Amino acid sequence: xxxxxxxxxxxxxxxxxxxxxxxxxxxxxxxxxxxxxxxxxxxxxxxxxxxxxxxxxxxxxxxxxxxxxxxxxxxxxxxxxxxxxxxxxxxxxxxxxxxxxxxxxxxxxxxxxxxxxxxxxxxxxxxxxxxxxxxxxxxxxxxxxxxxxxxxxxxxxxxxxxxxxxxxxxxxxxxxxxxxxxxxx
Numbered sequence: 001x002x003x004x005x006x007x008x009x010x011x012x013x014x015x016x017x018x019x020x021x022x023x024x025x026x027x028x029x030x031x032x033x034x035x036x037x038x039x040x041x042x043x044x045x046x047x048x049x050x051x052x053x054x055x056x057x058x059x060x061x062x063x064x065x066x067x068x069x070x071x072x073x074x075x076x077x078x079x080x081x082x083x084x085x086x087x088x089x090x091x092x093x094x095x096x097x098x099x100x101x102x103x104x105x106x107x108x109x110x111x112x113x114x115x116x117x118x119x120x121x122x123x124x125x126x127x128x129x130x131x132x133x134x135x136x137x138x139x140x141x142x143x144x145x146x147x148x149x150x151x152x153x154x155x156x157x158x159x160x161x162x163x164x165x166x167x168x169x170x171x172x173x174x175x176x177x178x179x180x181x182x183x184x185x
Contacts, residue, residue, distance in 0.1 A: 018037075065090065069086060069104065069110070070130055072086060072089050076126075082121050083097055083122050083123070108129045109130035
C-alpha cells in the first residue's frame with residue numbers, strides 16, 4: 001500500500017472547498033457551481049496573495065495598508081492627498097485612516113498639513129524619509145509581484161486583468177440594475 005502524498009494546508013483548503021461546496025450546493029435550486037467556484041477561487045487567491053505580500057512588506061515595518069498609503073501619497077506630489085480621499089483610494093481595508101496616518105506620522109514617514117486652498121481640509125504628505133523607505137522597498141516589491149504572476153504569460157495576464165475588471169464592474173453595478181421582468185405567457 002502506497003502512502004498518500006502529504007497535503008499542504010493550501011491543498012487541503014482547495015480540496016475541501018471543491019468537494020464540500022459542490023455537495024452542499026446541490027441542495028439549492030439557485031446554486032450555480034461555476035459562479036461559486038469563480039468567487040471562492042478569487043477569495044482564496046486574494047487571501048494567499050495578500051498573506052505573501054504582507055509578509056514581504058512586514059519586513060520593512062509596514063502593513064499592506066500603510067504601504068498602500070505611502071504609494072498613494074508618493075503619487076500625489078508635493079500637494080499631498082486630503083484625508084477623506086485616502087479612504088476612497090486604498091486598495092485594502094479603509095479601517096481607521098486617522099490611525100493609519102498617525103502611525104506613519106509617528107515613524108516620520110508622513111506629515112499632516114492644512115490644504116492650501118481650504119484650511120479646514122487636512123492633507124497627508126509623504127516625507128523625504130517616507131520616500132526613501134518606499135524607494136528601498138519598491139524594487140523587491142515589484143520583483144515579488146512578478147514572481148507571483150510568473151505562472152501566467154502576458155496574454156493570460158491581460159485576459160485575467162480584463163476578466164477581473166469585468167467581474168468587479170458586475171459587482172459594483174449589479175446592485176443598481178433593475179431585475180428583468182418575467183414575461184407573461
